[in-house]
Amino acid sequence: MFGKRRNIALLIPNMLACVHKTGKPQISGWEGNAMDTMTEFREVVDQPYAYLQKLKGQTGKKMVGYVCSYTPEEILLAAGAHPVRFFGTKEQIHLADSHLQSYSCSIVRGVLEEGLSGRIGFLDGMIFPHTCDSIQRLSDIWRMNIPFGFHLDLVLPVKLNTSSARDYMTDVLRKFQNDVGRALGVNITDDDLQKAIGTMNAIRQSIRDLYEIRSQYPHLLSGADLYTLVRASMMMDRERLAGMLAETAVKMKAKAAGEKPDASLKRIILVGGMCNHPDIYPLIEKAGGAVVWDDFCTGARYFTELVAGGDDPVAGIAERLIRRVVCPAKHAGLDRRAKHILRLVREHNARGVIFLLFKFCDPHAFDYPDIRKSMDEAGIPVLLLEMEDPLPGEGQLKTRFEAFLEMV
Amino acid sequence: MSEVNSDKEKRKIKSEKKMRDIMTAYYIDAKMARQNNKKVAWITSGGPVEPLIAMDVIPVYPENHGAMIGASKMGVDLCEKAESMGYSNDLCSYARSDISCATVNGGPIGGLPEPDMLVCCNNICGTVLKWYEVQARYFNIPLFIFDTPFCHTEYTKEAKRYVERQIEEYVAFLEGACGRKMDQDRMKDVGRISFEGQKLWQEVLDTAVHKPSPMTAFDAFFHLALIVTLRGTQQTIDYYQGLLAEMKDRIHAGIGAIPREQYRLLWDNLPIWYRMKWLSQKFAEHDACLVADTYTSAWCGAMKYIDENKFLDSMAEAYSRIYLNIGVDEMAKMVIAMIDKYQVDGFVLHSNRSCKPYSLGQFDIQRIVEKERNIPCLMIEADMVDERSFSESQVSTRIDAFMEIIKDRKRT
Numbered sequence: 001m002f003g004k005r006r007n008i009a010l011l012i013p014n015m016l017a018c019v020h021k022t023g024k025p026q027i028s029g030w031e032g033n034a035m036d037t038m039t040e041f042r043e044v045v046d047q048p049y050a051y052l053q054k055l056k057g058q059t060g061k062k063m064v065g066y067v068c069s070y071t072p073e074e075i076l077l078a079a080g081a082h083p084v085r086f087f088g089t090k091e092q093i094h095l096a097d098s099h100l101q102s103y104s105c106s107i108v109r110g111v112l113e114e115g116l117s118g119r120i121g122f123l124d125g126m127i128f129p130h131t132c133d134s135i136q137r138l139s140d141i142w143r144m145n146i147p148f149g150f151h152l153d154l155v156l157p158v159k160l161n162t163s164s165a166r167d168y169m170t171d172v173l174r175k176f177q178n179d180v181g182r183a184l185g186v187n188i189t190d191d192d193l194q195k196a197i198g199t200m201n202a203i204r205q206s207i208r209d210l211y212e213i214r215s216q217y218p219h220l221l222s223g224a225d226l227y228t229l230v231r232a233s234m235m236m237d238r239e240r241l242a243g244m245l246a247e248t249a250v251k252m253k254a255k256a257a258g259e260k261p262d263a264s265l266k267r268i269i270l271v272g273g274m275c276n277h278p279d280i281y282p283l284i285e286k287a288g289g290a291v292v293w294d295d296f297c298t299g300a301r302y303f304t305e306l307v308a309g310g311d312d313p314v315a316g317i318a319e320r321l322i323r324r325v326v327c328p329a330k331h332a333g334l335d336r337r338a339k340h341i342l343r344l345v346r347e348h349n350a351r352g353v354i355f356l357l358f359k360f361c362d363p364h365a366f367d368y369p370d371i372r373k374s375m376d377e378a379g380i381p382v383l384l385l386e387m388e389d390p391l392p393g394e395g396q397l398k399t400r401f402e403a404f405l406e407m408v
Numbered sequence: 409m410s411e412v413n414s415d416k417e418k419r420k421i422k423s424e425k426k427m428r429d430i431m432t433a434y435y436i437d438a439k440m441a442r443q444n445n446k447k448v449a450w451i452t453s454g455g456p457v458e459p460l461i462a463m464d465v466i467p468v469y470p471e472n473h474g475a476m477i478g479a480s481k482m483g484v485d486l487c488e489k490a491e492s493m494g495y496s497n498d499l500c501s502y503a504r505s506d507i508s509c510a511t512v513n514g515g516p517i518g519g520l521p522e523p524d525m526l527v528c529c530n531n532i533c534g535t536v537l538k539w540y541e542v543q544a545r546y547f548n549i550p551l552f553i554f555d556t557p558f559c560h561t562e563y564t565k566e567a568k569r570y571v572e573r574q575i576e577e578y579v580a581f582l583e584g585a586c587g588r589k590m591d592q593d594r595m596k597d598v599g600r601i602s603f604e605g606q607k608l609w610q611e612v613l614d615t616a617v618h619k620p621s622p623m624t625a626f627d628a629f630f631h632l633a634l635i636v637t638l639r640g641t642q643q644t645i646d647y648y649q650g651l652l653a654e655m656k657d658r659i660h661a662g663i664g665a666i667p668r669e670q671y672r673l674l675w676d677n678l679p680i681w682y683r684m685k686w687l688s689q690k691f692a693e694h695d696a697c698l699v700a701d702t703y704t705s706a707w708c709g710a711m712k713y714i715d716e717n718k719f720l721d722s723m724a725e726a727y728s729r730i731y732l733n734i735g736v737d738e739m740a741k742m743v744i745a746m747i748d749k750y751q752v753d754g755f756v757l758h759s760n761r762s763c764k765p766y767s768l769g770q771f772d773i774q775r776i777v778e779k780e781r782n783i784p785c786l787m788i789e790a791d792m793v794d795e796r797s798f799s800e801s802q803v804s805t806r807i808d809a810f811m812e813i814i815k816d817r818k819r820t
């Protein structure tokens with residue numbers, strides 16, 4: 001049943017061809033079109049730069065990169081820009097080595113490598129939200145060495161649970177709104193912001209719907225496909241994406257209507273920074289597991305919480321960043337993350353938790369023992385995989401997943 | 409033989425003993441806090457300690473403790489213990505050794521006195537936030553986070569407002585924990601004394617401008633302890649006045665820190681605590697004196713932002729703009745200023761696995777220094793506490809090669 005990568009693909013409309021002809025999405029054209037939506041997502045993920053350059057050429061939008069899920073994409077969208085999340089590099093590291101020691105994580109090295117190589121020279125700017133110590137220094141090194149595009153720091157609060165931190169969050173987002181406007185030479189209005197909030201809320205809600213469906217019927221949506229879809233979401237034209245995802249969610253709901261949950265699957269939750277290795281999903285699935293939820297910044301931490309409506313859009317965005325599932329580089333209390341993961345396990349009826357942690361990622365490494373303890377106390381089996389680039393061989397991974405899944 | 413000994417005796421800094429006595433008394437006092445009805449706060453090395461002193465809370469510094477653990481070569485053992493608790497060996501070795509030490513009361517002084525509260529200021533790193541969260545859970549005590557937004561290129565007015573509000577919150581936190589109001593006059597005094605102490609510490613470090621330098625960076629690493637732990641107390645002022653006088657005497661008497669100072673070097677990053685003696689001998693054998701460093705000056709580097717008469721108000725900016733809370737290019741500027749001030753012939757960078765905010769960016773600083781001042785630079789890969797990341801033979805060879813380059817340059 002698993003490994004049928006096209007499951008979702010069969011269901012989803014393709015709108016690309018229509019867009020190019022008419023300039024706006026047309027849902028009606030999807031049936032019978034050979035190029036399906038999943039293929040489009042896959043293409044974006046496989047060849048992101050080709051996609052982005054094409055998008056830039058066609059729309060004239062400014063391409064603005066970012067490196068952390070606390071980036072308020074709404075503000076970039078409202079400025080008429082196109083936000084692009086960077087995840088590292090697929091290439092060998094050559095150039096970043098002369099700026100970063102071996103003990104920086106592969107994300108930071110990878111992003112710098114992409115910048116130094118000029119492969120992403122089409123970017124008009126790059127945003128560095130304050131996250132961990134490594135991203136903090138990456139921002140400086142980027143500013144000092146990358147000739148193209150503007151560079152903006154977004155120095156968010158590190159604690160989120162006081163009223164002064166909340167006010168600072170709003171203050172600093174307003175400053176960011178001005179900075180972005182200045183860098184792009186536009187005036188960002190509240191109307192622009194409200195519209196962008198609507199788009200982002202729709203995207204987040206649809207991804208959430210798909211996650212919920214996957215949690216109920218994991219056999220309908222492979223881990224690798226959902227991975228591809230979420231990744232593509234952080235790179236594709238958001239307006240168009242919002243339509244595609246809504247449609248996909250509708251189709252998936254329809255498909256799920258007649259289904260029964262597969263009780264034989266061992267339900268697993270993944271926890272970590274992000275996953276840059278889609279290959280692990282089929283390995284888990286082949287071993288009898290099914291990923292039913294995650295706590296990744298390129299996963300559930302990205303789409304949970306919507307911006308609430310209100311007169312002050314920036315305050316609304318700030319409020320969402322305060323309330324959303326917290327990342328370990330921020331402080332929202334001493335047990336927020338352990339409790340959250342426990343709740344996920346219960347809500348999704350999971351039988352085990354797999355931690356995928358990047359080597360040299362301090363915030364996650366500091367949290368791990370405490371969360372692990374909470375899991376142990378609740379009798380939830382845990383597997384820790386420390387990810388170095390490159391990953392251990394497939395055989396070794398397979399053995400570890402099999403051994404773990406046998407145990408849960 | 410006796411000549412060697414008397415030379416050593418001559419160069420020995422006499423204040424050292426007093427320093428050891430003060431620190432011993434301080435730790436005994438801290439350990440007796442409970443009996444004496446005093447409260448103990450653990451605080452990060454860059455944290456605002458003055459309000460604690462004004463409230464008669466005894467500040468204790470896990471990082472200073474980490475340094476002692478490193479210097480007494482007990483780091484590997486405690487780090488391994490932390491690793492067995494699930495903490496990755498890539499984490500800061502101060503954090504690792506403190507986290508495990510708290511559970512076994514090990515280390516050179518049998519563990520730190522238990523805290524009543526924790527004060528964490530993230531102006532040095534994000535590591536301390538996570539580390540103090542761990543300790544707040546372990547001891548189940550209140551944690552105050554003093555959040556100083558990073559100043560990549562500027563100290564924004566938004567940050568200013570936020571940090572200033574936190575000073576009020578901090579005072580309220582302490583008043584709550586101690587069950588009494590802060591005495592504002594006392595606070596003012598402590599602020600003035602802290603400022604005075606920082607000024608004196610800067611003056612002590614400044615004596616190294618003299619050739620030959622009366623002290624080395626290794627001495628500074630040792631004498632630093634008071635400005636870190638007892639900043640804001642009269643004792644610190646008295647001590648540094650004595651030390652300053654001794655340095656001035658040495659300058660008058662022409663006593664250098666090493667027998668033949670031919671070459672002057674600048675050190676970057678934390679010390680390698682478990683190899684201090686070895687390193688200082690190694691450089692001295694090459695007639696090289698490490699006259700200054702970027703680390704010990706961090707405790708007086710933000711003085712220009714302090715208004716000694718309005719300490720509490722001006723503290724927001726001073727604590728936000730310390731050396732580790734600014735951009736790499738800004739750090740490079742300060743390095744260049746030190747190169748000029750101390751007239752150094754070479755720059756030694758400790759690439760410290762433990763400390764990402766200090767170390768990531770060093771390659772760029774090195775390039776800037778090479779370009780703007782054209783002096784040889786050496787990067788040593790190590791860790792401040794965890795000896796497993798140190799290869800003596802490799803470092804030794806690299807220092808020899810580096811010193812050859814410096815000697816060559818000086819000859820021509």
Ligand code: SF4
Nearest residue numbers: 105107132273358361
């Ligand atoms: S949070 Fe972790 S994985 Fe992400 S950039 Fe920082 S160190 Fe790397």
Ligand code: SF4
Nearest residue numbers: 500532533535762763
């Ligand atoms: S050594 Fe670096 S990472 Fe560790 S506590 Fe100090 S500043 Fe933070």
